Each structure stands twice: as structure tokens, then as C-alpha cells.
Amino acid sequence: MTPLTADFMLSSLGEVGSTILAVASAIALLELVLWVVFGKILKHRLALPIMLITPAAVGICILVIYPMLYELKLAFSNMSLYRFKNPQFGPQYGWANIVRIFTEPVLKQTGFFKVLGRTVVWTLVQISFHVLGGLALALLLNKKIHLKGLYRTILVLPWAVPQIVAVLAWRGEFNFEYGYINVLLGKIGVGPVNWKMDPFWNFVAVNITNIWLGIPFMMVTLLGGLQSIDSTYYEAADIDGANAWYKFRNVTLPLLKPVLTPAVVLGLIWTFNNFNVPFFINENELESSDILVTALFRAAFEYNTYGFAAMFAFVILFILLGMTLVYMKVSDFRPVAKKVMIAAEEA
Amino acid sequence: MKKLLAIMLVALFAVGAVSAQKVANPTKIQLWTQEGQADGALQYVQALAKAYSSVDSKVTIEVVQKDTEALREDFQTASLAGNAPELLWTVSDHAGPFTLAELIQPVDSFAKLSDFVESVVIGGKTWGVPISSGNHLMLMYNKDFVKTAPKDTDEMIAVGKSLIGKVQAPLVFNFTEPFWLAPWIGGFGGRVFGADGKTPTLNTKAMSDALQFLYDLKSTYKIMPAEADYNIMDTLFKEGKAAMIINGDWALGEYQKTLGAKFAVAPIPMVKATGKYPAPYTSGKYFMVADGVKGDKLTAVKGFIAFATNNANQLDMVKTLKRLPALKAALEDTSIASDPILKGSSAQMAVGTPMPVVFEMRAIWDAMKPELINVLSGSKTAVAAAKDMQSAAEAGIKAMK
Numbered sequence: 001m002t003p004l005t006a007d008f009m010l011s012s013l014g015e016v017g018s019t020i021l022a023v024a025s026a027i028a029l030l031e032l033v034l035w036v037v038f039g040k041i042l043k044h045r046l047a048l049p050i051m052l053i054t055p056a057a058v059g060i061c062i063l064v065i066y067p068m069l070y071e072l073k074l075a076f077s078n079m080s081l082y083r084f085k086n087p088q089f090g091p092q093y094g095w096a097n098i099v100r101i102f103t104e105p106v107l108k109q110t111g112f113f114k115v116l117g118r119t120v121v122w123t124l125v126q127i128s129f130h131v132l133g134g135l136a137l138a139l140l141l142n143k144k145i146h147l148k149g150l151y152r153t154i155l156v157l158p159w160a161v162p163q164i165v166a167v168l169a170w171r172g173e174f175n176f177e178y179g180y181i182n183v184l185l186g187k188i189g190v191g192p193v194n195w196k197m198d199p200f201w202n203f204v205a206v207n208i209t210n211i212w213l214g215i216p217f218m219m220v221t222l223l224g225g226l227q228s229i230d231s232t233y234y235e236a237a238d239i240d241g242a243n244a245w246y247k248f249r250n251v252t253l254p255l256l257k258p259v260l261t262p263a264v265v266l267g268l269i270w271t272f273n274n275f276n277v278p279f280f281i282n283e284n285e286l287e288s289s290d291i292l293v294t295a296l297f298r299a300a301f302e303y304n305t306y307g308f309a310a311m312f313a314f315v316i317l318f319i320l321l322g323m324t325l326v327y328m329k330v331s332d333f334r335p336v337a338k339k340v341m342i343a344a345e346e347a
Numbered sequence: 348m349k350k351l352l353a354i355m356l357v358a359l360f361a362v363g364a365v366s367a368q369k370v371a372n373p374t375k376i377q378l379w380t381q382e383g384q385a386d387g388a389l390q391y392v393q394a395l396a397k398a399y400s401s402v403d404s405k406v407t408i409e410v411v412q413k414d415t416e417a418l419r420e421d422f423q424t425a426s427l428a429g430n431a432p433e434l435l436w437t438v439s440d441h442a443g444p445f446t447l448a449e450l451i452q453p454v455d456s457f458a459k460l461s462d463f464v465e466s467v468v469i470g471g472k473t474w475g476v477p478i479s480s481g482n483h484l485m486l487m488y489n490k491d492f493v494k495t496a497p498k499d500t501d502e503m504i505a506v507g508k509s510l511i512g513k514v515q516a517p518l519v520f521n522f523t524e525p526f527w528l529a530p531w532i533g534g535f536g537g538r539v540f541g542a543d544g545k546t547p548t549l550n551t552k553a554m555s556d557a558l559q560f561l562y563d564l565k566s567t568y569k570i571m572p573a574e575a576d577y578n579i580m581d582t583l584f585k586e587g588k589a590a591m592i593i594n595g596d597w598a599l600g601e602y603q604k605t606l607g608a609k610f611a612v613a614p615i616p617m618v619k620a621t622g623k624y625p626a627p628y629t630s631g632k633y634f635m636v637a638d639g640v641k642g643d644k645l646t647a648v649k650g651f652i653a654f655a656t657n658n659a660n661q662l663d664m665v666k667t668l669k670r671l672p673a674l675k676a677a678l679e680d681t682s683i684a685s686d687p688i689l690k691g692s693s694a695q696m697a698v699g700t701p702m703p704v705v706f707e708m709r710a711i712w713d714a715m716k717p718e719l720i721n722v723l724s725g726s727k728t729a730v731a732a733a734k735d736m737q738s739a740a741e742a743g744i745k746a747m748k
Contacts, residue, residue, distance in 0.1 A: 084427070105746070108713055177572060194574060196574060197720050305746060
């Protein structure tokens with residue numbers, strides 16, 4: 001690792017600064033052209049909106065749309081290290097990639113459906129813990145308790161730490177010899193666990209890390225939802241003689257739904273696509289801890305099968321799209337969103 | 348600073364010896380290296396690059412450090428984007444994927460290669476100018492615990508068992524990486540490829556015997572810790588908590604600095620059951636030149652290669668990093684024969700085997716790694732692991748195509 005000397009910082013800032021300067025200059029030039037064309041020559045009434053939207057649109061085209069289109073092109077190719085500079089493109093290569101995804105191992109020995117099953121288990125376990133843990137903590141923080149601000153700050157810390165730093169710190173804690181977890185287990189008389197080499201415990205380690213990382217987001221989101229519930233509902237329920245469980249089930253949960261649904265959908269997507277935790281905690285590259293996105297990474301960057309990996313990425317995209325649509329349908333998400341919009345318009 | 352001054356002095360003497368052409372215009376080249384900072388090798392490369400400005404003042408060399416795997420991946424990506432660095436200072440097995448993807452150019456005309464140890468030759472062309480030779484594993488021990496190096500594996504086990512309770516780890520090595528398995532495959536009479544150099548031969552008795560032997564070292568004789576990756580083994584040995592370690596020549600300089608006179612080196616002990624010496628992979632570090640580099644940039648690249656591999660700098664590298672040089676003239680220097688550490692390293696290299704550089708080796712490494720871990724964690728038998736290694740390697744090679 002390069003030491004953080006003044007020279008190093010200056011040269012890094014110089015490199016970043018020159019890139020920022022180049023981007024800013026390009027945007028300024030673009031705005032100037034738009035202003036001249038739409039504002040001065042055409043005297044278009046939408047000149048200002050066009051000028052405001054165009055830089056973002058250009059950015060999205062360069063950073064999202066072009067890579068997606070290039071990926072789609074790659075998905076219909078046989079590009080690999082054997083055909084790195086001169087790959088062949090065509091529907092037959094796309095079809096061959098699809099067939100390979102579902103009939104051959106996507107990792108060294110594990111097939112697609114086994115990895116998909118593990119990914120689903122991983123996602124469901126994570127979402128369950130995140131929602132239950134986050135909701136429990138949010139309910140506690142929603143009560144009138146002493147030092148609430150301090151508790152909230154401490155509980156949000158895992159979310160505030162950069163994910164990769166947190167993951168690498170956890171990886172160190174799973175060390176067999178020096179890890180704090182095994183030290184703690186030793187103190188209570190339980191033998192040390194081989195977190196990095198045992199397939200089952202490695203998967204458990206990956207899950208523990210992500211549960212720790214994921215609960216704060218859910219807690220903060222749900223706490224916001226809880227605080228927005230009007231207290232008159234609870235007062236009315238109290239007058240009707242409702243007990244705590246009844247109030248939770250019939251007042252809190254339904255009114256939390258508009259917040260809970262997008263949070264769960266986002267959580268599903270993030271967890272399903274979580275790369276950092278399963279990749280970095282699984283230091284020894286155990287196939288038993290790989291999920292779809294880490295398998296995809298290995299296909300693309302370890303075996304360099306770019307065409308196959310691109311098609312694999314689209315398969316994952318469609319799975320996620322399907323899951324999201326089903327969840328939105330089941331949870332009646334659209335009408336709620338629509339109601340909110342109507343209410344906003346009326347207000 | 349001292350390192351830079353030393354290299355500058357060497358550079359001054361070497362200026363006359365370097366007959367390479369100089370660039371016509373100010374030229375900047377980028378050099379990617381996988382040398383790390385811990386053993387001082389990155390600093391050595393940086394100092395060397397800086398010192399080259401005394402040979403050709405118009406050349407600026409920017410040194411970028413990357414981990415070995417990151418260097419391979421990033422070089423491929425950068426090449427695809429048309430933004431590759433001009434020069435690489437890297438390991439031989441990168442030549443496999445890079446030549447396959449046509450990302451580097453042959454270096455036959457860049458140096459008088461007959462003056463060097465064997466280089467990376469694929470398809471009749473040479474793809475790397477050797478910088479150092481070796482990069483091989485060997486037995487290193489702390490004389491506080493081990494007076495003389497064990498000659499065979501039985502002796503090593505006996506020494507290890509006698510040290511249980513006296514030292515945290517009688518023997519330690521990185522058993523999460525198959526590079527540390529490779530010597531034992533050779534020691535039990537096996538090879539990872541068949542005669543064609545491309546067909547995996549992992550499901551063999553030699554492989555299962557080697558895996559079983561490693562399992563026994565850890566679980567039956569209990570002379571190794573329950574878990575050891577590179578950082579753990581390195582820390583244990585440097586802190587005097589491990590009596591013996593199997594590590595590579597890149598660590599020699601640092602260990603000697605840390606342990607001083609207590610540090611000693613020997614070949615990995617002969618496998619008693621077969622009478623063969625474990626054969627670690629040997630390779631070294633090489634300069635590789637990106638495809639498409641030409642004009643002043645190529646002149647600068649050639650000039651720097653000539654500068655970095657001249658006799659004076661090769662001997663300076665021996666002194667600074669305790670690595671065996673690639674230049675034959677430097678290899679014969681008395682400073683190597685008179686240094687017990689380098690002599691031990693040289694003795695180990697003599698029984699080593701050149702590391703395969705074909706791209707298929709990627710699938711071999713990937714197939715061996717999880718199975719090695721499975722065996723050592725006790726979740727798979729050695730025989731089953733060897734069988735699964737073979738099928739994984741075959742599937743990997745098929746997948747890569």
C-alpha cells in the first residue's frame with residue numbers, strides 16, 4: 001500500500017482534480033452550445049429545461065445505457081480470452097450462452113439452480129432478519145426512553161461505516177487464531193469455529209456480517225414510518241380497548257406498509273445482488289458460499305468468459321425484475337402508491 | 348532515500364554499460380508491478396524507475412502497484428479499453444492469458460536473452476525479459492527452535508512433534524493457497540499436467556498422497572496450526588512463534604532483517620515415502636511489454652529493461668531483496684555463493700520445477716484451491732478431493748473456451 005504522504009495526496013488530488021476539471025469543462029461547453037442553439041437561435045420556450053436535463057441525460061447515456069447495450073451485445077457473443085480481440089457475435093452464440101447457464105456448472109462444480117437456491121435462501125434469511133431486527137429496534141426507539149439519540153447513533157453506526165471497511169474488519173474477526181469471535185467463544189467454553197474453511201460456518205459468517213450491516217437501514221426507514229403514524233389512531237384504539245398486539249397488527253403494520261414495501265423491495269434487490277459481503281468474507285473462495293453475483297464475477301473476471309458472463313448478468317436481471325413485480329403485485333404496492341399520489345394532488 | 352542513492356550510484360556506473368537508444372522527445376511510460384511494500388520490493392522498483400532518469404532524462408516512469416490477480420484482471424480490462432500500461436513487472440504465469448489474448452508483444456529482440464536464465468517461451472517466442480529467478484518456496488527455520496534443517500519428512504515430523512508445547516506452531520505454511528501444495532505433488536511423484544502440458548492429471552495417487560500428507564501434518568501429528576493463511580504464517584514466523592515456515596524467496600530479505608542470525612534456509616525436506624525432493628514451482632519476475640507500444644515509448648521501455656537488468660543492478664537487487672538474479676553473469680557472482688541464505692535458496696531452486704505458464708493453469712489453481720481446503724478442514728477425504736479436483740479442472744478448461 002502506498003503511504004499517505006503529502007506528495008502522494010497532492011498527486012492524487014491532481015489526478016482527481018484534472019478529471020473533474022475535464023468533466024466540468026465538457027458540461028460547460030455542452031451548456032454553451034445548448035444555450036446558443038435553443039436559447040438564441042431557435043428561441044425555444046423550453047430552452048432552460050433542456051439545458052438543465054441534458055447533462056444528466058448525457059451522463060445516464062454514457063454510464064448506464066451504453067454499458068447496458070454493450071453488455072447486451074456481449075451476451076450474444078462467444079467472447080473469452082481465447083477470442084479476446086476478435087469475438088464472434090450472433091443469436092446462435094446468445095442461445096449457446098443461455099443453454100450453458102442452465103445445463104453446465106456456473107462455478108467450478110456447482111450448477112445454476114443450486115447457486116440460485118442458495119441465493120434465495122440467503123436473500124430470505126437476510127430480509128427476515130433485517131425486517132424483524134429493524135422493526136424491533138424501531139419500535140423500541142419510537143418509545144419515550146432516556147438517551148434515545150445516543151442509542152440511535154450507536155445503532156446506525158454499522159450503516160455509516162463504509163461497507164467494504166466493515167466487511168474486511170469482520171473478516172479479520174472470523175480469523176481462527178486471532179479473531180475476536182473465536183476468542184469470545186473460547187471464553188465461554190465453546191471450541192473455536194473454523195469460519196473460513198468450513199463450508200457451513202463460512203456461509204453462517206457471511207450471513208452474520210450482512211445481518212449486522214443490514215439492520216440499521218431497515219431500522220431507520222421503519223422508524224421514519226412509525227413516527228409518521230398519527231397518534232390519534234392509537235388513541236382511538238385505546239378507547240376501543242385494543243391491546244398492544246391488536247394495535248400493532250391493525251394500526252401499526254397497515255400504516256407502515258407504504259414504507260415497508262419499498263424498503264423490502266429495495267432490501268431484496270440489494271441482498272440478492274450483494275457482492276461485497278459474500279465475496280470478501282469468503283476469503284478461501286468456497287463454492288458453498290457463492291451466490292449468483294459472485295459466481296457471475298468469477299465467470300467474467302477469473303475465467304474471462306465475457307459472453308457467457310454477460311448473458312448470465314441478464315438472467316440475474318430478469319430474475320430480480322420478476323421477483324420485484326411479483327412482490328409488488330402480492331403486496332398491492334401500486335394502489336398504495338397511487339393513493340399517495342392522489343392524496344398529494346388533492347392536498 | 349538510502350535505497351535511491353545506492354541505485355543512483357549504480358546507475359552512474361551503469362550508464363556506460365547501457366547502450367540503449369535514448370528517446371527523442373519527453374516520454375512518460377507507466378509500469379505496473381505486483382511487488383509489495385512489505386519486503387521493500389516496491390520501493391526498490393520505484394527507486395529503480397526514478398534512477399533511470401539519470402540514464403535518460405527525458406523519460407519519466409510512473410510505477411503503479413497492484414496485487415498479482417488485480418494486475419492480471421486490470422491489464423486485460425485496460426487493454427480492451429485501449430489504455431494499457433506500457434510495461435509490466437510481473438510473474439511468469441501471466442504470460443499464458445496475455446499471449447492468448449494477444450495483449451503483449453514478444454521480447455526476443457529486446458535483450459540478449461542467452462545471457463539470462465530460461466525465460467517465458469510460448470509458441471517459439473519469448474514473452475518476458477527475466478528480472479529475477481526463483482519465486483520458489485523453501486524451508487525457512489528459526490535456529491532458536493531448530494538447530495539443523497530436517498533432511499526428510501520423517502525427521503521434520505519428529506522435530507515438529509518435539510516442539511509441540513514449546514512453540515505456538517512447529518511448522519506453518521499457507522494452506523489456503525495451492526501454490527504451497529505444488530511442491531508436495533512433485534515430492535510424491537506427480538505433475539499437474541500430462542505430457543502435452545495441457546491435460547490435467549490431478550486425480551492421481553501422487554495427489555491424494557500429497558493431500559493426505561498435509562492433512563496428517565495438521566490433524567494427525569498436529570504440528571501445524573488449525574488455520575493458516577499468508578498473514579497468519581508470516582506473523583507467526585516473524586514474531587518467533589513458529590519454528591519452521593515454508594515460504595518464498597520474496598520473504599528472505601525481510602525475515603533476515605527481522606530474525607537476524609537466528610534465520611536459516613534449507614530445501615523442503617525429502618519425502619521419505621518416495622525418496623523424492625518436493626519440487627516447488629520456479630519462475631521469477633519478468634518484464635512484459637504491452638502489445639502496440641512503439642516509437643519513443645518503446646525506446647524508453649527497452650532502455651529501462653536494459654538498465655534494470657544490467658549486472659550492477661542485478662547484484663544490487665541480490666543485496667537489497669535477497670533474490671537470485673536472472674542474469675547468468677550475476678548468478679555466478681561470489682556474493683551469492685558466500686551468502687548462506689542465498690545458497691540455501693539456490694539449493695532449493697535446483698530441485699524445483701518450472702511453473703507451467705499455459706492459460707489452462709488458471710483452471711488447475713482454481714480446481715486445487717477449494718479441495719485443498721476441504722481436505723485440511725476434514726470435510727473431504729484426500730482421494731475424493733483428488734477426484735473432484737480433476738473434474739473441476741476439466742470443467743474449468745472447458746468453460747474458459
